[in-house]
Amino acid sequence: MSGMFDNRIVLEVQQANDIIDVISEHVSLTKKGHEMVGLCPFHDDHKPSMNVSSVKQIFKCFACGAGGDVFKFVQMRENLSFPQAVERLAERAGIKLERRFQKPNTTANSAGKDANSQTEIDPNKLAWINNWAANQFKKNLQDKDKGKIARDYLAQRQISPESIEKWRIGYAANSNDDLIETAKAGKVPYKFLEQAGLVVAQNMDKFVNRLMFTITDVTGRVIGFGGRTLDGTGAKYVNSPTTVLFDKSNTLYGLEQARYDIVSTGTAAVVEGYTDCILPHQFGCNNVVATLGTSFTAGHGRILRRYAKKVILIYDNDTAGMEASNRALDVCLSQRIDIKIASIPQGKDPCDFLLAAGKEAFEKIMNEAVDVFQFKWDRLKEKFSSEETVAGKKTAIEEYLQSIATGFQAGHVPAIEFGLRVNQISKIIGLDSRQLTEELNRRIRQAASAARRDAGELKVPKIDYGQGRYAAAQREVLEILLNKPELYEEVREKFNTDIFDIPILVRAAVILFGALDENSGISLKEILARTESVEMGTCLMELAQAGEKKGNYEPRLAGAMEMLEQYSEQKHSKSIEVKQEQEEYLLHAYKKRGKENRHTGGMV
Numbered sequence: 001m002s003g004m005f006d007n008r009i010v011l012e013v014q015q016a017n018d019i020i021d022v023i024s025e026h027v028s029l030t031k032k033g034h035e036m037v038g039l040c041p042f043h044d045d046h047k048p049s050m051n052v053s054s055v056k057q058i059f060k061c062f063a064c065g066a067g068g069d070v071f072k073f074v075q076m077r078e079n080l081s082f083p084q085a086v087e088r089l090a091e092r093a094g095i096k097l098e099r100r101f102q103k104p105n106t107t108a109n110s111a112g113k114d115a116n117s118q119t120e121i122d123p124n125k126l127a128w129i130n131n132w133a134a135n136q137f138k139k140n141l142q143d144k145d146k147g148k149i150a151r152d153y154l155a156q157r158q159i160s161p162e163s164i165e166k167w168r169i170g171y172a173a174n175s176n177d178d179l180i181e182t183a184k185a186g187k188v189p190y191k192f193l194e195q196a197g198l199v200v201a202q203n204m205d206k207f208v209n210r211l212m213f214t215i216t217d218v219t220g221r222v223i224g225f226g227g228r229t230l231d232g233t234g235a236k237y238v239n240s241p242t243t244v245l246f247d248k249s250n251t252l253y254g255l256e257q258a259r260y261d262i263v264s265t266g267t268a269a270v271v272e273g274y275t276d277c278i279l280p281h282q283f284g285c286n287n288v289v290a291t292l293g294t295s296f297t298a299g300h301g302r303i304l305r306r307y308a309k310k311v312i313l314i315y316d317n318d319t320a321g322m323e324a325s326n327r328a329l330d331v332c333l334s335q336r337i338d339i340k341i342a343s344i345p346q347g348k349d350p351c352d353f354l355l356a357a358g359k360e361a362f363e364k365i366m367n368e369a370v371d372v373f374q375f376k377w378d379r380l381k382e383k384f385s386s387e388e389t390v391a392g393k394k395t396a397i398e399e400y401l402q403s404i405a406t407g408f409q410a411g412h413v414p415a416i417e418f419g420l421r422v423n424q425i426s427k428i429i430g431l432d433s434r435q436l437t438e439e440l441n442r443r444i445r446q447a448a449s450a451a452r453r454d455a456g457e458l459k460v461p462k463i464d465y466g467q468g469r470y471a472a473a474q475r476e477v478l479e480i481l482l483n484k485p486e487l488y489e490e491v492r493e494k495f496n497t498d499i500f501d502i503p504i505l506v507r508a509a510v511i512l513f514g515a516l517d518e519n520s521g522i523s524l525k526e527i528l529a530r531t532e533s534v535e536m537g538t539c540l541m542e543l544a545q546a547g548e549k550k551g552n553y554e555p556r557l558a559g560a561m562e563m564l565e566q567y568s569e570q571k572h573s574k575s576i577e578v579k580q581e582q583e584e585y586l587l588h589a590y591k592k593r594g595k596e597n598r599h600t601g602g603m604v
Contacts, residue, residue, distance in 0.1 A: 017070050146174075157275060163281070172210045208233075219256070249299050273293075276350040314344065405444045477561070
C-alpha cells in the first residue's frame, strides 16, 4: 500500500463500499441474471458491456477489458492513485483515515537555497508543502492586525465564516518574504517553496498582499493557489504555476466540494471565477465548479464527463462571456456532453446576482438554460445579419455547420432533425440544400474519425501475456489458483515465483502467492485490494475469468505443472551450458594470455 495503509484498513474500506452502490453513482445499472449490467464509462459504449457482480464485488467490461474491484473502478473513473481511491471511499463510508502529510526530511541548511534546489520533489512532498502554505495563509487571515484587509474584503463580498473555513480561504501578507521567513523558522526547505511556485527570483514570495484561494483536487489534496490582489498591484488574479500536481487547463475549482451533488443530480454548473463558485455553494447550489482564468478546455470536458450527464455553462452576458460560452459549447459537443447555456443579466456576475436576487432566481436561470443548438442558431442569425463582409458571413456559416456535424456524430442531433437543420440554413443563406448536405456529411466523417481516435485513447491497453506453451502453462497456474486457492499447497511444494518469466505474470504471481501464503482461503476481491495498479487489477480479473470459464481445475493444474517442470529442467540445463561455455571461454583466454606473457618475457 505504498506504506500508507495496512491490509486491514484497506479491506475495511472495501467491505464498507458495495460495488453496486458505488458504480451506480456513476452509471445506470440494470439487473441481468445474477449480475448487473450497464454502459461502460471507460470507452465509447453504446450497449451495456460492463457486468458488475454483487456476490464477487467485481466489475468487468467485455468490450474494452477494464475490470477489477471497487478501488480499481474509482481509480479509473476519477483518475486517482490507489491511496487516493482508498481515501475517497473511506470518506464515502464515513471511515476515519489519518491524512499523512509527513514532513519531508530536511538538512541543517535546508532553510536556505541549496545545491539540490533543481532536483524535482515528488507529488506527495509537493502536496505537503502546499498544505503547509495553506495553513500559513489561514493563520495570516486570522491574525488580528495582519489579516484585517482580507477579512474586510470577505465581509464586503458577503462570504460567510463557514465558507471561509470550507474553502480554506487565506491571506498572503503584505511582505515580500513573509512565507520565506516562516519557512526558514520552521526549517522547511527553500527548494520546496520554489518547486511549488510559492517564491520567485530574488528570494521573494510569489503572493504578496493577496486574498488566497486554496485549490484542491477531487481528493482534497492541495495542488495550488489563486491569489486576488487587495491593493490593485499587479494582475487582478495570479495562479500557481504548472507543476506535477497543478495544471489549470485540467483543473476545476470546487470539484472536491461539488462532486457528490454533481453525481446525485447528474448536472454540473460551470462558472468562471472563485467567488462565482463559492457563493452558489453558500446559497445551497452545491453542484457548481469553476474554471481558473482560462477557457473551458477538452481537459475540463473529460473531467466533467466522469461525473455529470449534463453541463450548464453560466457565463456573463457580455461579448467576452458569449464568445467564451461558444468555445466551451464546441468542446462539450466533441466530448459527447449534454450541454446548455445560461446567461446572467447584463452587468452582473453569478455571485453578485445571487446576493441581489437570491437562490430561487439563480436556479430559475439554470432551469431556463438554452439548448446548445438554439444558442448556435441564434448566434448564426445575429452574425449573418450584422456581418457586412462575405468572409465574415462564411465564417459564421462554417462555425454553425461544424457544430451541427459534431453534434450529429455525438448523437445530440437525431437523424430526423438533420434535414430540418439543413433547410433552416438553406433558407437563411440561400444555398442549395444538396450542397449543404454534402458539406455536412464531409464534416460528420471528419468528426467521426476524431471521435474514434479519442475513443481509442480511453480503451484499456491490451496486456502481453507472452507466447508459446510455457507462457500458457504459467497463465494456467494463475488462472486455476485464482479460482481454487486451496490447490496452492500442491503448487508450493514444487514451485515458487521464480518459475514465472513473463513480466506481467511475474508480478501477478508475487501478489497471488504472497496473499495465499498469508491466507489460503483468500477471495479474489481481497487479492484485488492488495493490488494498486489498474493494469494488474485488469490482469487478475482476466486470468480469474478465463480460469472460471475453462473449469476442470485439477487436471489442468496437473498438466500445467508437468509442463513447467519440463521448462524448469530446460532452464536449469541451459544455465549449466551457459556456465560451462563461460568457464571454457575464461580458461581459453587465460591460456592465451599465458602464452603471450611467455613470448614477451613476462611483459604485458
